[in-house]
Amino acid sequence: xxxxxxxxxxxxxxxxxxxxxxxxxxxxxxxxxxxxxxxxxxxxxxxxxxxxxxxxxxxxxxxxxxxxxxxxxxxxxxxxxxxxxxxxxxxxxxxxxxxxxxxxxxxxxxxxxxxxxxxxxxxxxxxxxxxxxxxxxxxxxxxxxxxxxxxxxxxxxxxxxxxxxxxxxxxxxxxxxxxxxxxxxxxxxxxxxxxxxxxxxxxxxxxxxxxxxxxxxxxxxxxxxxxxxxxxxxxxxxxxxxxxxxxxxxxxxxxxxxxxxx
Numbered sequence: 001x002x003x004x005x006x007x008x009x010x011x012x013x014x015x016x017x018x019x020x021x022x023x024x025x026x027x028x029x030x031x032x033x034x035x036x037x038x039x040x041x042x043x044x045x046x047x048x049x050x051x052x053x054x055x056x057x058x059x060x061x062x063x064x065x066x067x068x069x070x071x072x073x074x075x076x077x078x079x080x081x082x083x084x085x086x087x088x089x090x091x092x093x094x095x096x097x098x099x100x101x102x103x104x105x106x107x108x109x110x111x112x113x114x115x116x117x118x119x120x121x122x123x124x125x126x127x128x129x130x131x132x133x134x135x136x137x138x139x140x141x142x143x144x145x146x147x148x149x150x151x152x153x154x155x156x157x158x159x160x161x162x163x164x165x166x167x168x169x170x171x172x173x174x175x176x177x178x179x180x181x182x183x184x185x186x187x188x189x190x191x192x193x194x195x196x197x198x199x200x201x202x203x204x205x206x207x208x209x210x211x212x213x214x215x216x217x218x219x220x221x222x223x224x225x226x227x228x229x230x231x232x233x234x235x236x237x238x239x240x241x242x243x244x245x246x247x248x249x250x251x252x253x254x255x256x257x258x259x260x261x262x
Contacts, residue, residue: 001134006169008069008103009050009136016194016221017241019043019228020052022073022106025091032229039229040064046238047246050103052223055092058100065101071138071223072102075122077115087118094129104136106172111159112144120166127167139163140172140196151176157185164191172196172223175214182217197224204240204258208251211244221245233259 010016021033033039036057041064043051050069058065058072074097077088088108097105107126110119127137141159143151153176163171168191175182175195186193195214201207207227214222222241231237239257247253 002136002169005103005134006136009071009170010192010220011049011246013246014192014220015245016050016069017048017238017245018050018052018069018071018194018221018223019048019238020197020223020225021057021229022052022054023225025054025056025073025076030226030230032226032234037061037064039234040068042235043238044068046235047242048238049221052106052225055096055100058102062101069103070101071104071106072097072100074105074107074126074137075119088115088122090122090126094126094133094135098133098135102135104138104170105130106138106140109139109141109159109163109166110144111141111155111162112146113142120162123163123168124166131167136169137167138170138172139166139168143174153177153181153185156182157188160185160189160191160193164189170194174198175210175217175219177213179213179217182214182219186218192220193218194221194223195219197222197227200226200230204237204255205251208240208244208254211241212249212251212254215244215249231258 044066052071054073074092075088076091107123108119109123110116130137141163143155143159145151160171171193228237236258240254243254
């Protein structure tokens, strides 16, 4: 059953373009996701594979999902200013997720943060419960820089492997170059990895080049939020991501899909 559900997230080429809009459950209302129904209309016609969202969105906009795969946020907490405040806690059970039609659950792992132990306990508990139900679990792994230093591919490789060892089926994590170093980090993680989009990029070229580098290193796709729904042309940005992940993989070809430059 896990394989069937994962196949609704990953396309036939084993890759995926996932649009994330679970942000309001951590950060409150943000520009671009005020009206989830309108965003889902755009995504349904864009060629992306799946969405990452919350129980509230699913309950209120179920008719808008169409053929999109559904990754459901399983934990919640407050992140004012991008920093976790208060313990992350489970907000959905595996059984509830199945009743909502989810194809996978996603749970955070906060390496180096104050909430590290609690987040890893949450992740381990979800993977254990999900195993009995045949539900895939995605580990969203964050790494806190040490002593102000930049996060390295080696740091991210450690986080990836930690998520894998705790029983996840797919890893969501940041990209850090160079390509060769990130490729080595991916090689030590025996699960498929999709990169997260993070904060809004300065321009289209920046985010497209980052994704192209990650795919060259061996990533299996992307889970992007603000760089889609805060873009001047969300549908075009979706098409660009599909071109990079499922198509030519060329930044120039992807950029041509975007009608309006942010």
